[in-house]
Amino acid sequence: MSWTVFFVAIFSSMLINNVVLMKFLGVCPFLGVSKKTGSALGMSAAVMFVMVIAAFVSYLLYYLVLVPLEIEFVQTISFILIIASLVQLVEMIIKKISKKLYKSLGVYIALITTNCAILGIAVENITRDFAGQYGLFPGLAVAVTTAFGAALGFGLVMFAFSTIRERLEGANVPEAWKGVPVSLITAGIMALAFAGLGGIVG
Amino acid sequence: MANLLEKMKVAAVLLIIGAVSGLAIFGTHTLTEERREENRRMAQLAIYLEMFDGAVAPDDDDIVAIADSSVKEMVTMRDGSGNILGYAFRGEGRISHGDITVIVGIDLDGTIVDVKIADSTQTPSYVQSVRDHYLPKLIDQPIVAMNYDFTSEIAGTSASAGMTFGNVRRIIEDARFIAGDFLSDPIMDAYESLVPDVVSFETFVVFDRAFKEELLVKDDDENTLAYAYLMDLDIDGETVTYVAAYDETEFIGITVFAFDDVPQDAIDAVWAFEGYWNSDFNGLTFDVDGEIENTIAAALTELNTFVENRTWINANTLDYVETLYDGDTVTGYMFIGRSQGLMSINVLEVYLDETGAFQGFTYNQSGDSLNWRTPLIERFGAYEGQTEISQSEAEAAWDDVNPNAPDGETSATGTGQSVYAVISAALDYYSDTLGDE
Amino acid sequence: MAKTKNMKKEMSRLANLTKGFFKENPVFVFLLGLCPALAVTGTVEASLGMGLLVIFVLTGSNVVVSLIRKWIPHQIRVPSYIVIISTFVTIVGLLTEAYAYALHGELGIFIPLIVVNCLILGRAESYASKNKVHDAAIDGFGMGLGFLGALVVIGFFREFLSTGAIAYGVFLPLAETPGSIINIDSYVFSMDAFGQAPGGFLVIGLLLGIFNFVAILKRNKKERERQRMIEEKKRQALERKRQKAQEKAGAKA
Incomplete structure (x- = not known):
């Protein structure tokens, strides 16, 4: 395994298989929390935090607990519980460490449990069989890198989208298309642009 | 106290919910486990089952993993009552443009039933081109004697789709060697009777003489054991392929591809040559009786003359040089050399006259585009008679055949570079070695 | 009941x-x-x-x-x-x-x-x-x-x-x-893109917009209806007033 694996993992999960625009994961916060650039960035930071930790923990849980016990079929329920408790834990830790950080991130962290990007990336890391391809622990590194790239991609799209929406506020949009419809169409056009990146790396 | 009771209640509720949900999930899992396994297995095997009418899903015993080959898996396909219908091979290939998974199905006679590209990350348009234009041509061919001549007839797509097809071809050839173990395989049998340690063989040079093809016969470690020559002879209206083998010093022997439709006379005729097996090929003449035997002897004599006149170089892109005679006078030299071109390795025939002057060249084998290849032959024709072709002359030739040549700099094309590499090696070899004699 | x-x-x-x-x-x-x-x-x-x-x-x-x-x-x-x-x-x-x-x-x-x-x-x-x-x-x-x-x-x-x-x-x-x-x-x-990622956003966005548009048309129509009713009532009231005034005038005469 060479270092390029990690570059490819970041590049492909950030841009080519962008969680929001290509995989439709985390569309709810994408539409819900993207009205202001500040909140979009806050959400992205919180997502990155939880996503990377969740990828790490869920991967280990799957291969060190579920697989030896041969109960892979409880994957969904155990992952979502892990993520829910992780969110609680992260919330508490942030609250303890920094009041300021908690003030800016706290609201978003609570929303993350129902962000399907977190569960989606955790499940996908398993279905893509990184452990089979690279071995257990190198696979863990690739899985975490993928999650990091996905979170970067989420942040990038959130930021870009929120700036577009701020501009849209002042634009003369027909009444029927104001708000969500025009945002979705904007997202569609962004997705078209991202689709052009397909095929750069395999 | 009430607080504790409350906590106990929370714990109890959580425990009960957990237990019930665990039971429900486990129950469903147990009930559906067998069916899910079956589904998953069938999904993997679907592509095999599609190829063979009436086939049933193979047992684990019928699926054999294969190591050290581009073929990864061989599956014996059976019908409902256990009769073997044929064999399927799953092979994987890789080029710089991505990976490819190919399934090759053959029936009991070794005839290709179907070739499918199951999965690919290579350039989609090339893969599609291979699917549309190449794969249909493979169906119904015998796997032990594949004919790939059609590749040069597929216009436009040949160079670019060629790399993808190269993967497919490699997988078919590897499948052929695996199938050779249990299929009746007259070709492998023939090679084994001449060179017992043979594991594989590959085309080296093609000819348009009494002998059509020169092959390298290789052992397990890819070492060349011998050189084999195929001769297609007309015996009583049938085309019969004889194969003669040589090593560096000796005529090893001659045999025949004993396909079902080959007349017994044609097969028996090779025994007339038994006395010449394993003898020094220099000055060897074949003195035999009978019509068929004489036909073979004529071709074999032509081949033997070629082998006598050929000097191995095996260095500096050149494989060997054949001295051309008219009677006893040397009239020129033909060099065989190979060099990496744009899309494939180009094998070239370079002709020099007896003074070492350049006469011209042709492509013996090439996967490069004809758009590059043909103009280069004509353009290098301008240097006929020269005993030396300089780098700048070669660059001028490349530029002339390249319509998009940038001004003022050389436009080194892969095809042009490979051509010049072989030609200059031949000219150098003459001036360094042959000219001194 | x-x-x-x-x-x-x-x-x-x-x-x-x-x-x-x-x-x-x-x-x-x-x-x-x-x-x-x-x-x-x-x-x-x-x-x-x-x-x-x-x-x-x-x-x-x-x-x-x-x-x-x-x-x-x-x-x-x-x-x-x-x-x-x-x-x-x-x-x-x-x-x-x-x-x-x-x-x-x-x-x-x-x-x-x-x-x-x-x-x-x-x-x-x-x-x-x-x-x-x-x-x-x-x-x-x-x-x-x-x-x-x-x-x-x-x-x-x-x-x-x-x-x-x-x-x-x-x-x-x-x-x-x-x-x-x-x-x-x-x-x-056929337009491939609609089957892939971008199409999902576009189709939902367009559908939402169309539904909104229909809803707005309906609302406007209702609004106009209401407006018309009010006008009608105003007109009737005016009519009655005038009639009464006429009756009064007639009675006086």
């Missing part, structure tokens, strides 16, 4: 069932569960499959949540709901893998992701935990149907635009009909 009360109850049950279809449609009105609505609606077939799974999970979880609503302590209700929902999702996942393998392959990762479909947790929290079992069941089924309907509508447009097929690969028989004006296979105009 008793009869009317019963009828009223029946009516409200029907309303409970149908509210998710249009008025409270989870996708088009509340924008819940947009991830699957975008991701698996490339074809009508997949949309239908996803919709059916969601109906099953939503009805099931609503019933169970409603059944045990009185025993669940308030502070652990969300984790309990999540466990219940993910149990149903796991069961559904196992069942589809066993009995509808092709659908399982097509929906892929979006089957486990039903867990985080806000629609389901939302109904459990806001309806099932406060209502009786049969009402919760009707609510879940109705909302699920509304979700399925929305998915199928999106899937229909996306499949038609991307492949030219109406549904299940059936093409408009335009080319084969003699004397047809268009005489061209509908797949000639």
Whole structure:
């Protein structure tokens, strides 16, 4: 395994298989929390935090607990519980460490449990069989890198989208298309642009 | 106290919910486990089952993993009552443009039933081109004697789709060697009777003489054991392929591809040559009786003359040089050399006259585009008679055949570079070695 | 008296069932569960499959949540709901893998992701935990149907635009009909992008806009009607006034 694996993992999960625009994961916060650039960035930071930790923990849980016990079929329920408790834990830790950080991130962290990007990336890391391809622990590194790239991609799209929406506020949009419809169409056009990146790396 | 009771209640509720949900999930899992396994297995095997009418899903015993080959898996396909219908091979290939998974199905006679590209990350348009234009041509061919001549007839797509097809071809050839173990395989049998340690063989040079093809016969470690020559002879209206083998010093022997439709006379005729097996090929003449035997002897004599006149170089892109005679006078030299071109390795025939002057060249084998290849032959024709072709002359030739040549700099094309590499090696070899004699 | 009360109850049950279809449609009105609505609606077939799974999970979880609503302590209700929902999702996942393998392959990762479909947790929290079992069941089924309907509508447009097929690969028989004006296979105009990621956003955005547009037209029409009524009443009042004045004048004269 060479270092390029990690570059490819970041590049492909950030841009080519962008969680929001290509995989439709985390569309709810994408539409819900993207009205202001500040909140979009806050959400992205919180997502990155939880996503990377969740990828790490869920991967280990799957291969060190579920697989030896041969109960892979409880994957969904155990992952979502892990993520829910992780969110609680992260919330508490942030609250303890920094009041300021908690003030800016706290609201978003609570929303993350129902962000399907977190569960989606955790499940996908398993279905893509990184452990089979690279071995257990190198696979863990690739899985975490993928999650990091996905979170970067989420942040990038959130930021870009929120700036577009701020501009849209002042634009003369027909009444029927104001708000969500025009945002979705904007997202569609962004997705078209991202689709052009397909095929750069395999 | 009430607080504790409350906590106990929370714990109890959580425990009960957990237990019930665990039971429900486990129950469903147990009930559906067998069916899910079956589904998953069938999904993997679907592509095999599609190829063979009436086939049933193979047992684990019928699926054999294969190591050290581009073929990864061989599956014996059976019908409902256990009769073997044929064999399927799953092979994987890789080029710089991505990976490819190919399934090759053959029936009991070794005839290709179907070739499918199951999965690919290579350039989609090339893969599609291979699917549309190449794969249909493979169906119904015998796997032990594949004919790939059609590749040069597929216009436009040949160079670019060629790399993808190269993967497919490699997988078919590897499948052929695996199938050779249990299929009746007259070709492998023939090679084994001449060179017992043979594991594989590959085309080296093609000819348009009494002998059509020169092959390298290789052992397990890819070492060349011998050189084999195929001769297609007309015996009583049938085309019969004889194969003669040589090593560096000796005529090893001659045999025949004993396909079902080959007349017994044609097969028996090779025994007339038994006395010449394993003898020094220099000055060897074949003195035999009978019509068929004489036909073979004529071709074999032509081949033997070629082998006598050929000097191995095996260095500096050149494989060997054949001295051309008219009677006893040397009239020129033909060099065989190979060099990496744009899309494939180009094998070239370079002709020099007896003074070492350049006469011209042709492509013996090439996967490069004809758009590059043909103009280069004509353009290098301008240097006929020269005993030396300089780098700048070669660059001028490349530029002339390249319509998009940038001004003022050389436009080194892969095809042009490979051509010049072989030609200059031949000219150098003459001036360094042959000219001194 | 008793009869009317019963009828009223029946009516409200029907309303409970149908509210998710249009008025409270989870996708088009509340924008819940947009991830699957975008991701698996490339074809009508997949949309239908996803919709059916969601109906099953939503009805099931609503019933169970409603059944045990009185025993669940308030502070652990969300984790309990999540466990219940993910149990149903796991069961559904196992069942589809066993009995509808092709659908399982097509929906892929979006089957486990039903867990985080806000629609389901939302109904459990806001309806099932406060209502009786049969009402919760009707609510879940109705909302699920509304979700399925929305998915199928999106899937229909996306499949038609991307492949030219109406549904299940059936093409408009335009080319084969003699004397047809268009005489061209509908797949000639297919636009791949609508079957892929960008198309999901575009189609939902366009549909939402069209629905809004219709709603605005309706509202405007109502507004105009109301305006006209007011004018009419004003006019009548004026008429009456004038009449009275005339009568007065006549009487005087």
